[in-house]
């Protein structure tokens with residue numbers, strides 16, 4: 001087996017410390033998935049049953065796959081495809097396994113393109129609340145004197161304006177490009193080290209505020225009362241999908257971040273911290289959003305509109321509503337940016353290594369590609385609403401461009417990438433190499449190995465099957 005770190009690609013960058021790695025990886029995991037998607041999914045899937053199964057999925061599937069991914073990256077010390085290839089070579093297996101990394105890099109690129117569209121909506125709401133703060137003043141509720149329908153129609157209003165959508169999308173993408181172009185330690189790490197603590201501060205403030213001013217007990221009952229009868233196949237599928245998206249798995253992002261980790265980082269412990277922090281933020285996001293929504297007498301099950309439509313209505317009735325609304329969306333912006341940066345970094349690391357380009361050139365090329373797809377995604381809500389790019393595939397026949405990217409990545413790329421990763425780490429890679437990298441001992445090691453070899457691939461295959469045929 002190769003000696004520690006000897007496989008490092010010349011000039012491969014590194015995190016400046018273990019805590020920088022943790023903050024960046026938590027930054028990647030915590031994002032729109034926690035603040036926007038998790039509460040929406042929990043609300044649509046009946047609350048407690050979904051939440052409990054989600055936590056179960058994080059522990060049983062998410063965490064083992066996360067450790068497998070960072071482990072591949074740390075051993076390979078290169079972009080995702082090259083890292084997988086290095087592990088394969090050091091294990092005497094076919095170089096062809098690098099397809100895991102290539103598929104992942106491509107998926108990350110696709111997700112990046114539509115993630116930045118939603119990032120643009122967040123920027124729009126920052127603008128809306130900022131304007132409102134000037135109009136209504138500091139202490140009043142948000143949107144004084146405006147009807148609820150009026151506030152609700154802000155989002156469809158934005159969707160109707162293709163040029164504004166594209167502009168906001170490009171703005172968010174440009175911010176992402178800026179930080180990735182600056183490199184691992186002075187760009188990506190900088191964002192994580194400064195924005196993640198700010199995120200946690202704002203997040204704590206809003207959760208406490210929600211707990212005191214909102215209907216906290218109803219939210220707790222809703223999120224943590226477990227009713228077995230509500231745990232349908234569909235709810236389970238939604239929970240696994242959410243766990244994957246939230247932990248940034250199956251798309252090379254965590255392999256890439258793992259590749260910047262140093263030899264003395266204990267990957268088992270670090271993966272536990274990342275998964276724990278991500279799950280805590282998701283649960284607390286529910287405890288921040290639902291009390292506010294319930295106090296305003298609104299429904300939990302409106303889906304994606306929860307954060308962008310219901311929550312702003314709820315802020316109307318609250319003291320300091322505009323200020324809280326502004327703080328809320330700034331916080332979501334920070335979380336989204338630290339995630340989009342990781343989505344861009346995976347393909348940039350690949351292009352840079354494979355085509356021997358400078359980081360700047362690679363970032364601009366990948367960024368331009370994401371911009372083109374972003375324009376098409378932005379137009380899916382207006383001028384191109386009737387365009388069905390995958391009409392020939394029954395599963396995606398009804399999807400517009402934005403939905404098609406979302407569907408293909410979540411239903412195909414993520415589970416396929418994760419199944420291949422489990423087979424590769426569990427069955428193909430050299431057991432000694434894996435033992436040396438994972439930082440686990442005794443029972444924990446045995447449990448992790450059994451999960452990666454049997455439990456994860458089987459459950460993921462079932463999910464893939466039902467995701468396609470169900």
Ligand code: PFF
Nearest residue numbers: 029031032033245246248253
């Ligand atoms: N985990 C991010 C979120 O919850 O918003 C989304 C994400 C980031 C997915 C990076 C995949 C990824 F590689």
